[in-house]
Amino acid sequence: MYKNRAIKVYLNDLAARLPAPGGGSACALNAAMAAALLSMVINFTLGKPKYAQYEKELKDILRKSESLRVEFLNLVDLDVIAYKSKNLRDALNIPFMVARLSFEGIKLCPALVKKGNLNLISDVAVAAILFEASLASARFNVDINLKSLGDKKLARVIGGELNRKQKQAEKIRVNTERRVGEIIRG
16 A cells, blocks of 8 residues: 555656556546645645635635545555456546546635635645646546447546546636736736
């Protein structure tokens, strides 16, 4: 289980000539880092008088980002297990979950552009970029596993959902980058 080991061990295994971990678990780890960044921004915001009016909403977002962080970290290991077991359904479901949860994560970013500590505003943009990258990357693993399953109806349904989520995630990322850039540059 990588979630209880040093990141160096994971990265060494990822770089090695091993069947797993691979791209699927890397997507999950990337998304876990994005969620952790959001939590950091909130933790540096809570308790500051300037942001007191947003305290309740920030605590709610923190609960969500922390829940996502834990889930993504679990998915790092679950992806490795699914790949090693050669279970195509699990190999499909894990990156599909990463994609869906990455979408949920990126939706948290816009509120933090306005209500998060301005000293960490660039971290919100980084989180949005990482979430979008995780969604797009996980999509490749979903697509290849759907192809292996050969279920065209399932491929249409899942593909349609992920197409919509990718388009929305891209808009959120672009708007987040734009707004953060405007704040940073004044």
